[in-house]
Amino acid sequence: MQINRLFEIVYILFDKKTITARELAEHFEVSKRTIYRDIETLSMAGIPIYTNKGKGGGINILPEFILNKSLLSGSEQDEILSGLQSLSALNVPSVDPVLNKLATIFNKKNASWIDVDFSHWGSDDSEKEKFKLLKNAILEKNVIIFDYYSSYGEISKQRFVEPMKLVFKGQSWYVYGYCKLKAAYRMFKVTRIKNLAASNERFNRDLPKDILDTSDDSYKTQMTTIVLKIHSKMAYRVFDEFSTENITRNADGSFIVKSTIPESDWIYGYIMSYGEYAEVLEPIHIRETIVNKFKEGLKKYL
Structure with missing residues (x-):
């Protein structure tokens, strides 16, 4: 004492x-x-x-x-506190007491500079609880169980997965882990995970060095280059979702966007989400598919 x-x-x-x-x-x-x-x-x-x-x-x-007692420069102290604050923002256990003590020792009054919320805008507390459960399962190496909806709308029940990492890519959050059903590494989109629960089963598998260089066939999808013409009213989405070097602005304010992406069914829903404000210029087969999908959808309103 x-x-x-x-x-x-x-x-x-x-x-x-x-x-x-x-x-x-x-x-x-x-x-x-x-x-x-x-x-x-x-x-x-x-x-x-x-x-x-x-x-x-x-x-x-x-x-x-x-x-006199410090072995660290002021900038090094700031870097340590910034790193700890990043962990604190992710609610990593036992970080706050260490952060507070070091902030006091370093005589830093404002150690808080970042806040992280994994859930999307408009989501309820259940979405935050999902990320909290995933984080704890990754840190404690617990197998998780969930139902999963594929990009084709198919549901697979009771997927047992060894979660290894949360990944943010392409404006979406994914869980990377070893799927026992497929006996292979897989990437699962968090928004498609339903009925998530942690089991008492532990795992000892190590995280691969390059998580995208795996046997997961989902990364071998054929890539295609699309060219879109997008109305100026969608400027906020253009700059949110595409790299600046792939954007050209026309005299009328509209944008020409070129992007190389995996060719799968999701791309049609993505393009159609722009409604009348986007037009596919290339390739022709994607343009024709979009036209047919709009025609079929219109029949429901006529």
Whole structure:
């Protein structure tokens, strides 16, 4: 108990600079005499603590002590705190106490600079709980179980997966892991995961060095280059979803966008999400498919 109290006294002095023996005694629920003995112990250990009597006095620690005892430059301290704050934003367990103590030791008043929310806009708490469960399963190496909807709308029940990493790619979140059903590594889109639960089963599999260089056939989909003409009203989406070097602006304000993407059914829904504001210029077969899909959809309203 005394060792913990001694450490905390030092942290408090780093933070407050000056504090009275009475305040410390009330904080630790001990007598003032005990606090004075603690101060003497710290002084004998080489901690430069001193007391000032009179109005405004109290127990102090030399401000130079932080700098003299630090082996890190100011920028290095900032980098450490920034890294810890990133972990804190992801709700990694036991990070906040370490962050708070180092921020006090480094004399940094504002260590908070980032906030991360994995859920999409408009989602409820269940979406946040999904990411929390995935994070814990990855860190604790627990097998997860879920139902999954493929890009074709087909559902597969009770997929047992060893989750290894959360991946953000192409404006979407994915879980990368080893699928026991397919006996291979797979990437699962988080929004298509339903009825997610963690099991008590643990796994010891190591994460591959290059998670995209696996036996997963989903990465071997034929690639195609599309050219789109997109109305100026969709500028916000154009710059959100395409690289600047692939965007050309016309005199009328519209955009010509060229992009190489996997050719699968999802691309039709994506292009059609632009409604009347996008036109496929190339390739012809995708343009014709889009036309036919619009015609079939229109029949439902006629």
